[in-house]
Amino acid sequence: MMTPEFLQDVLDRHSRWVRGLAGGARADLSLSNLEGLDLCYVDLRGALLRGAKLARANLACARLSGSDLFCVDLRHCDLRGADLSGADLRGARLHSADCTGANFRDADLREGNPMAPIGGPPDPQASPRAPGHGLPVPAGLCSRTDLTAASLRRADLTGADLTGCNLQNADLSEADLTGTNLSECRLCGANLDGAALAGTRFHNADLVGTRLSGCDLTHADLAGAHFTKMLDTLGLEIQRVINNHERWIESGGARGARAELDGADLNRVDLRNVNLSGATLRGASLVKALLAGARMIMADLSGADLSGANLSGADLSGANLSYARLNGADLHDALLCPAQILDGNGKPSGRIWATSLLGADLRRAHLVGTQLASANLSEANLDLADLAGADLTGAKLPGAPYFR
Structure with missing residues (x-):
């Protein structure tokens, strides 16, 4: 600094330059x-x-x-x-x-x-009013x-x-x-x-x-x-599956049924704050879906397309996101840290299950403040991902990507 x-001194000379006085720059x-x-x-x-x-x-x-x-x-x-x-x-x-x-x-x-180096070709998108x-x-x-x-x-x-x-x-x-x-x-x-x-x-x-x-x-x-494509505009079967899953969660498995939405079309759907923990959404299409604040603990999203999705503040602890497409997704302040494995009485067993992002496409993803402790990022593509303030303690990282 x-x-x-x-x-x-820079500010003083600039002040003189703004006012057109001698000695300004x-x-x-x-x-x-x-x-x-x-x-x-x-x-x-x-x-x-x-x-x-x-x-x-x-x-x-x-x-x-x-x-x-x-x-x-x-x-x-x-x-x-x-x-x-x-x-x-x-x-x-x-x-x-x-x-x-x-x-x-x-x-x-x-x-x-990026601007071209001095002497190089001009930037075709350069604003004519921009100095420098x-x-x-x-x-x-x-x-x-x-x-x-x-x-x-x-x-x-x-x-x-x-x-x-x-x-x-x-x-x-x-x-x-x-x-x-x-x-x-x-x-x-x-x-x-x-x-x-x-x-x-x-x-x-x-x-x-x-x-x-x-x-x-x-x-x-x-x-x-x-x-927004609201939940009530989805097919009746998908609505039933999601509603039954929430009953399954609330009752500890006594009522309802675990959601199986493999390959489902949920593009642009508004699922803010939904609880899909433990659900299976393998290969589902969630392009630009709104999942802010959603709970998807230990959900199986392997191979799912979450390009451009809003997952800010979502809880994806222990989720399987192997080979998922998350390019351009917003994951700021999301939880992708290990999930606690519970015993038969619903109490912590002392064991954990790490989040898997093996081979995931995270190009240009927004990961500011994201909790990624112990996450498996092997083979993931993190080119131009924003990882400012992210917790990568113990994470398995790919080989030398360009972190922004």
């Missing part, structure tokens, strides 16, 4: 480590901050309009009341950031792609802009481009999304209650489990948007 004296803090710093009310309008680490920094009421924040790390930041209008936030990581009342008007939050083109950024930092679980309550996103952004479980209640482009966004479990949606584009957006209470969708563009 840079010294406080050097940072203060635009702040270039690209790739700098500013993690956890108190920068509230800082004036960094037009500054170069691409690839910088600002996780857990205090940027409340900061002035960042027109700044270059390409692939910046803003996880868990305090951005309340900050001005990010016109900023280049492509590929930024804003997981769990507090952006309440922030101004994102006309900001660019599209997917970020040509600065190399490590490829591992570049991906979809991540606003998972971010608070954007009452934020101004008028005219902002969030194409392809991950907004799962984000709070956008009462936000101004007038003219905002949310095409291809993942909004599973997001809260848009009371948001202004005039002219908002939801082309091919994933709205499974999205809260839209009090929203006027009359003038929103919903072409190709995907909505």
Whole structure:
């Protein structure tokens, strides 16, 4: 981390540059480590901050309009009341950031792609207004802009481009999304209650489990948007199987029957907080299913397709996910640690059963804060998976993947 004296000198010279005074110079803090710093009310309008680490920094009421924040790390930041209008936030990581009342008007939050090295070919997706083109950024930092679980309550996103952004479980209640482009966004479990949606584009957006209470969708563009498939819209047989399974769990096996849903089509279904512990779902299709908070302890999901599924906070202790497809799935704060094996009286036997992810496809999976202690990840594909804060104690890991 840079010294406080050097940072203060950079900020002082930038302040002079903003005001057009002699001796000023635009702040270039690209790739700098500013993690956890108190920068509230800082004036960094037009500054170069691409690839910088600002996780857990205090940027409340900061002035960042027109700044270059390409692939910046803003996880868990305090951005309340900050001005990010016109900023280049492509590929930024804003997981769990507090952006309440922030101004994102006309900001660019599209997917970020690596810039070519200096002298190399230009980036075809580079925004013409973004400064600093040509600065190399490590490829591992570049991906979809991540606003998972971010608070954007009452934020101004008028005219902002969030194409392809991950907004799962984000709070956008009462936000101004007038003219905002949310095409291809993942909004599973997001809260848009009371948001202004005039002219908002939801082309091919994933709205499974999205809260839209009090929203006027009359003038929103919903072409190709995907909505929740509720449990009561499933086939009667599948409903019966799930209901019987919950009775089986509640009665300790005295009533109902264990769910056998091998190969079932459960794509985009809303199964939040469902209890499918011990169920068998081998080869089932759960693409983009909403399983936040679900209990699937020791369930057999081997070979299942959970691509893009929302499993945040789910309990998958001891589950069999061997060769399952979990690419792009959200598993933040999920439990994939060992399950306690109970004896015939329902008491802990002292033995455990580890979660198996043998050969699982976890490319670009969101594993922030996930409990993976003792999990078997042998042969798993973890390319570009986000494992920040994950517990991998005793886990069997594959050979040298690229961890983000």
